[in-house]
Amino acid sequence: MVNLTKGDKVLIVFIILISILSFVYINRYAFSNQEKYVSVQVNGEEVKKILFDEKLIGETIPINTEYGYNLLEIGDERIRFYEADCPDQICVRQGFISRVGETLVCLPNKLVVELKGISEEDDIDIMSY
Secondary structure, eight states, rough: OOOOOHHHHHHHHHHHHHHHHHHHIIIIITTOSSSSEEEEEEETTTEEEEEEEGGGGGOOEEEEETTEEEEEEOOOEEEEEEOOOSSSSSSHTTTOOTTTTOOETTTTTTTEEEEOOOOOOOOOOOOOO
């Protein structure tokens, strides 16, 4: 049995408190930019940049490549794979992503969809469909 002193207990509570505050900060501020866009990459090369717009909510965007077919669905500041021709359908079951830094991946089709934040030095082609 280990005997904890008052100082040990204070240290444990302090470490737990710092951990919780760090977690809250990271989730709330570090990964949430107000402006974000979707980067669609096939086999490591970016093929589309899509800026979120109210007109795009509910729209689907087909991605046809030599590796396969995927259909992206745009929601309110979020995106998901709606349909794919890959055999396992894991990418479709991933659901929506909505935070900067999150990714969707379809390995058989070599497709990566990533949410990125817009900064001053980004050169965005605003696309609307």
